[in-house]
Amino acid sequence: MQRKRIKEVLAAEEPLGEVRVQGWVRTRRDSKTFSFLEINDGSSLGSLQAVYDASRPGYPEHLPLLQTGASVEITGTVVRSQGKGQSWELQVQTLQVLGSAPETYPLQKKRHTREFLREIAHLRPRSNLFGAVFRIRSRLSYAIHQFFQERGFVHVHTPIITASDCEGAGEMFRVTTLEGNAFSAPGAETRDFFGKRAFLTVSGQLEGETFACAFSNIYTFGPTFRAENSNTARHAAEFWMIEPEMAFCDLIGDMEVAESLIQYLIRDAMDHSSEDLAFCDEFVDRGLLERLRLIAGQPFARISYTDAIEILLRSGRSFEYPVVWGHHLQTEHERFLSEEHAKGPVTIFDYPASIKPFYMRQNEDGRTVAAMDLLVPGIGEIIGGSQREERLDRLTGAMSAQGLSESDYWWYLDLRRYGTVPHAGFGLGFERLVMLVTGVENIRDVIPFPRTPRNADF
Ligand code: 4AD
Numbered sequence: 413m414q415r416k417r418i419k420e421v422l423a424a425e426e427p428l429g430e431v432r433v434q435g436w437v438r439t440r441r442d443s444k445t446f447s448f449l450e451i452n453d454g455s456s457l458g459s460l461q462a463v464y465d466a467s468r469p470g471y472p473e474h475l476p477l478l479q480t481g482a483s484v485e486i487t488g489t490v491v492r493s494q495g496k497g498q499s500w501e502l503q504v505q506t507l508q509v510l511g512s513a514p515e516t517y518p519l520q521k522k523r524h525t526r527e528f529l530r531e532i533a534h535l536r537p538r539s540n541l542f543g544a545v546f547r548i549r550s551r552l553s554y555a556i557h558q559f560f561q562e563r564g565f566v567h568v569h570t571p572i573i574t575a576s577d578c579e580g581a582g583e584m585f586r587v588t589t590l591e592g593n594a595f596s597a598p599g600a601e602t603r604d605f606f607g608k609r610a611f612l613t614v615s616g617q618l619e620g621e622t623f624a625c626a627f628s629n630i631y632t633f634g635p636t637f638r639a640e641n642s643n644t645a646r647h648a649a650e651f652w653m654i655e656p657e658m659a660f661c662d663l664i665g666d667m668e669v670a671e672s673l674i675q676y677l678i679r680d681a682m683d684h685s686s687e688d689l690a691f692c693d694e695f696v697d698r699g700l701l702e703r704l705r706l707i708a709g710q711p712f713a714r715i716s717y718t719d720a721i722e723i724l725l726r727s728g729r730s731f732e733y734p735v736v737w738g739h740h741l742q743t744e745h746e747r748f749l750s751e752e753h754a755k756g757p758v759t760i761f762d763y764p765a766s767i768k769p770f771y772m773r774q775n776e777d778g779r780t781v782a783a784m785d786l787l788v789p790g791i792g793e794i795i796g797g798s799q800r801e802e803r804l805d806r807l808t809g810a811m812s813a814q815g816l817s818e819s820d821y822w823w824y825l826d827l828r829r830y831g832t833v834p835h836a837g838f839g840l841g842f843e844r845l846v847m848l849v850t851g852v853e854n855i856r857d858v859i860p861f862p863r864t865p866r867n868a869d870f
Contacts, residue, residue, distance in 0.1 A: 413430060413431070413432040413487060414432065415432050415433065415434055416428065416431045416432065416433055417433075417453060417455040418433060418435060418451065418452065418453045418455050418456060418458070418459065418460045419455035419456035419458070420455070421433065421460055421490060421500060421502070422456060422458050422460060422498070422499070422500060423456075424490070424500065427489075427490040427491055427492060427500055428490045428500075429489060429490060430487070430488075430489055431487070431488065431489075431490055431502070432485065432486070432487045433451060433453065433460060433462075433485075433486050433488075433502065434453060434483070434484070434485045434486075434510075435451040435452050435453030435454075435459075435460075435483070435484065436451070436452055436453070436481060436482065436483050436484075436538060437449055437450065437451060437478055437479065437480055437481065437482045437483075437484060437513075438450040438451070438452050438459050438480060438521075439480060439521055440475075440478055440479070440480070442475070444466075445465065445466045446463055446464055446465045446466055447463075447464045447471075447475065447478070448461055448462070448463060448464075449461070449462040449464055449478065449484075449504075450462075451484065451486065451502075452538075452543075454537075454538075454543060456547075456687065457540060457543060457544055457547075457687050457688055457691055458498070458687070460498075460500070460501070460502055461493065461495065461498055461501040461502065462486055462488065462501070462502040462503075462504050462507075463501055463502065463503050463504060464478075464504045464507060465503070465504065468504055468505065468506075468507065469506065469507075470506075470507055474507060474509055476512075477509045477512035478509060478512075479512065479513050479514065479515060479517065480513065480517055480519070480520055480521065481513030481517035481519060481538075482509055482510075482511060482512045482513045483509075483510040483511040483513075484507060484508065484509055484510060485507075485508045485510055486502065486504055486506070486507050486508075487504075487505050487506045488502045488503050488504045488505045488506075489502070489503045489505065490502055490503075491503055518532050518535060519532070519535055519536075519538055519539055524539070526854065526856075526857055529541075529542070529857075530856055530857070530862070533860070533861055533862075533869070533870050534870055537860070540691065540695075541691075541695065541696070541857075542857075543688075544688035544689075544691045544692055544850070545688075545692075545846065545850050545852060545857065545858055546860070547685060547688050548681060548685045548688050548689065548692075548846065548849060548850055549842075549846050549858065551680070551681060551684050551685050552677055552680075552681060552842075552845060552846060552849060553633075553842075555676070555677050555680040555681070555684075556633060556654055556673075556677065556842075557633070558680075559673055559676050559677070560629075560631045560656065563629070564629060565629040565630055565631045565656060566623065566627040566629065566630045566631075567630070567631060567632075567633070568616075568619075568620060568623045568627075568630045568631070568632050569632070569634065570613070570616030570619040570620055570632045570634060571613065571616075571619060572612060572613055572634065572635065573587050573606075573610050573611070573612065573613070574610070574611055574612075574613045574619075575606070575608055575609065575610055575611070575820070576618055576820060576821060576824070577611065577614065578613070578614050578615040578616075578617050578618050578769070578771075579614050579615060579769050580769045580770055580814055580816060581614075581640075581769075583614065583638050583639045583640040584611035584612065584614055584637070584638075584639055585611060585612040585637050585639050585649075586609065586610070586611055587605075587606075587610045587611055587612060588604050588605065588610070589604065589605040590603070590604050612636075612637035613634075613636055613637065614636055614637060614638055615636055615653065615655065615839060616632040616634055616636070616653070616655050617655055617657065617771075617837060617839065618771070618821075618824055619632075620632050620655055620657040620837065621657055621800065621824070621827060621835065621837070622823070622824075622827060623657070624657035624658060624659045624835055624837070625659055625827050625831070625833065625835070628658070628659045628660065629656070629657075629658050629659070630656070630657050631654060631655060631656040631657070632653075632654070632655045632657075633652065633653075633654045633655075633842075634652065634653065635650060635651070635652055635653075636650075636651060636652070636653045637649060637650050638651075641865050642865075643864065643865055644743075645853055645854040645855060645856075646743070646791060646792065646844060646847075646855055647855065647864070648843060648855050648856070648859060648862055648863060648864055649863040649864055649865065650859075650863040651841060651842065651843050651855070651859065652841075652842035652843065653839045653840065653841060653842060654839070654840040654842060655837060655838070655839045655840075656669060656673075656837055656838065657835065657836075657837035658835060658836055658837060659833045659834075659835045660833055660834060660835070661799075661834065661835055661836045662782070662799050662834055662836060663761060663773075663782040663783075663784060663798070663799040663836055665836060666784060666797055666798070666799060666836035666837065666838055667714065667759050667761070667784055667786075669838075670759070670784070670786050670795050670797065670838050670840070671711075671712045671757075671759070671786070673840065674707070674712075674757065674786070674788075674794070674795075674840075674845075675707070675708050677845065677849070678704050678707055678708040678848075678849060679708050681704070681849050682701075682704060682705070682708065689701060689704070689849075689850075692850045692851050692852070693851070696850060696851045696852055697850075697851025697852075697853075700850075700851040703789065703790075704849065706756060707756060707757055707788070707848075710756055712754075712756065712757040712758060712759055712786070713753075713754035713756065713757070713758040713759070714758070714759045714761065715749070715753075715754070715758055715759075715760055715761075716760070716761055716762045717741075717760050717761065717762050717763045717764065717780065718737065718762065718780075720741070720745075720749055720760050721735060721736075721737050723749065723753055724745055724748065724749070727748060727752075727753075729748060731744050731745060731748075732744060733745070737764070738764045738766060738767065739767070740767050741760070741785075743792045746760075746785075746787045746792035746793055747787075747789070747790075747791075747792050749787055750787040750788055750789050750792070751789045751790070755789075756789065757786060757787065757788045757789070758786075758787050759784050759785070759786045759787075760784065760785050760787065761782070761783065761784040761785075762775060762780045762781070762782065762783065763780060763781060763783040763785075764779060764780055764781075765779060765780060765781045765810075766779075768781050768783050768798070769814075770801075770807070770810040770811050770813075770814045770816060771798070771800050771801055771807070771810075771824075772798040772799070772800065772801060773798065773799040773800055773801045773802070773806075774801060774806050774810065781798065782798055782799035782836075783796075783797070783798040784796075784797055784798065784838070785797075786838075788848050790847075790848065790851075790853070791844055791847055791848055793841075793844075794840065794841060794844045794845060794848060795838050795839065795840045795841075796838060796839055797836065797837055797838020797839060798836065798837075798838075799834065799835070799836040800835050800836060800837070802828060802832045802833060802834055802835060803828065803832070804825065804828040804829060804832070807825065807828055808825065843855050843858050843859050846858040
């Protein structure tokens, strides 16, 4: 008999008759003549109630093995349920315990704190919360490909090991095969695996630009790494980024793609992950669905950085970090702009050149660049992007001002030598997107095994 996933059994219009299911026991309740087992196989939030009658083989010998966490295979008949909360239940014919779980199984029925669940990151996918979050994450990943593929973007796999520092911030993990003293010996770099210094990528953008300058529209979707010592709820040392890059596109076109991507993904989640989102709305963040509906339905605000500074200064708020033109916007500023000023997502554009990387297109005012950050309620920045500097002389000027050597970026500069075009792109932090869609407030709880300063367990 072919296995049926529990989602399919629960969603059926008519009882499916004889089925075989496999899964893990969530709970067991006994009466004198039978036991109720809640079986979950990860296909949906909902579990299937199995009724294990005392007349069936293995009863009651199996009971000590059938604790929360045990894995089972059951064949039986699906019938209309007499109980509340479910349409169908499974009347057990045969039950096989594949793996028992003792009473020390850490995920018992009571609700656990997120901190505790991080300590059992190998088991937390079996909890309701992580089931919902990771099914939504999976669907979002699929929808991202769908969005770009429907629009003719080519998916490019940019390298994970790189020699160039895209963001110019120097917050990179070194990749080396040298050990001990060999690492610091003179000329070590030339004896290293690649014959030069190599790092884990912070962004696929620079390589992505080479493909955009051939295919017009491309996107990357891959892991990126940052050795920044930020112990916040929004920063991870390893995270996933989606980076579209579009030739023949300016900053306005870039913003339009960013805004429609976010709205598309939220609508897709509401259409295809409604059960899991309803769970998040009830147990994670009350008001989540209402907020998502608003974001999906209204145009996003756009404010220049200079106007944003004015708004912050006039807000009458006392912020922890001073509001000064030329300084980075801090999370508290970003959240004010989005949550209280725009009351929804807002794109801030035209940032001071001095706080942005070398590759951003210089504006005619001589002090700002064609950058944009998309800020959303509850999180702050979710997207960072820009129009790229396509003029060779301006680009080399910015590089020398930031102390970057032209010889390290010769191939990047070639794009400006051979058929240069206006082009633009952005990076969407995938975990921040999952936080936005699920309402989960800590990045450690939307990635399977979080990597943060002093933490690479599991
Ligand atoms: O603004 P960022 O640094 O932009 C870039 O890397 C550009 N090269 C992207 C491009 O134009 N192709 O990062 C983009 C996004 C941020 O808006 C944020 O959502 C996410 O990546 N991000 C992080 N997410 C989790 N942990 C971190 N440490 C992150 N740093 C950035």
